[in-house]
Amino acid sequence: MRPGSTVMFTGDSITDCQRLESEDGLGFGYPLRIAGEWGFRCPEQPITWLNSGVAGNKVMDLEDRWQPDVLDVRPDVVSVLVGINDVGWHAYDPDGYVIPAEEYAAGYDRLLAPLAEAGTELILIEPFLLPVRGVIEVGASLLDEEDRKKWRADLDPKIQVVRELARKYGAQLLAADGMFAELSATTEPEYWAADGVHPTPAGHAALAAAWLRLVTRDGR
Secondary structure, eight states: OOTTOEEEEEESHHHHTTGGGSTTSSOSSHHHHHHHHHHHHOTTSOOEEEEOOOTTOOHHHHHHHHHHHTGGGOOSEEEEEOOHHHHHHHHHOTTOOOOOHHHHHHHHHHHHHHHHHTTOEEEEEOOOOOOOOSOEEETTEEEOHHHHHHHHHHHHHHHHHHHHHHHHHTOEEEOHHHHHHHHHHHSOGGGTOTTSSSOOHHHHHHHHHHHHHHHOTTOO
8 A cells, every 4th residue: 555556446236336326436335435534544645546346246247347447457456355246146146056166266366366466466355244134135036044044155165265365365355254243243233234245334334444454554
């Protein structure tokens, strides 16, 4: 995070967060909060903040647009959050199928390899699922607690994939799933993500604070 750096956030709807409807293109979620807090704390260290998240994206979707949306921009730092759609695709899309962890890992690796080769700093955010209660709506589907147990069983190995890739590429790892589990132990999970997936304003604030702790030397 050197002055003059360009930071690219990318991923799915959690990162997108209506970015195309926002004046600065950062959306209304954690990327905006990070940029705002950084600007407040470090006015003498200007950073260019970009957001290329797209709602509904899976790893395979990022691959399709990786060259023009990320590689061609040549950012100094790339922050990636992707995975929950790789878990739930078959549940809300009639054309979807269960994506094995091995397929997720291979695709994610192909995203990171050219960035690492170019010397880009990487920040990987674990996909997460909060233990909310009741029936929730995802797209045109209704998911109950049994469905979400299946999602959790599919998600855990994909979280492990992200951890392994962070080690392989020397990336910073934001352990978001564990963070939200700890927060949900003292405050109901719906407070952080009403549907268990998409953060509330408080959830986005928690992500932003954790992200900033990773990249600031003093840990503030």
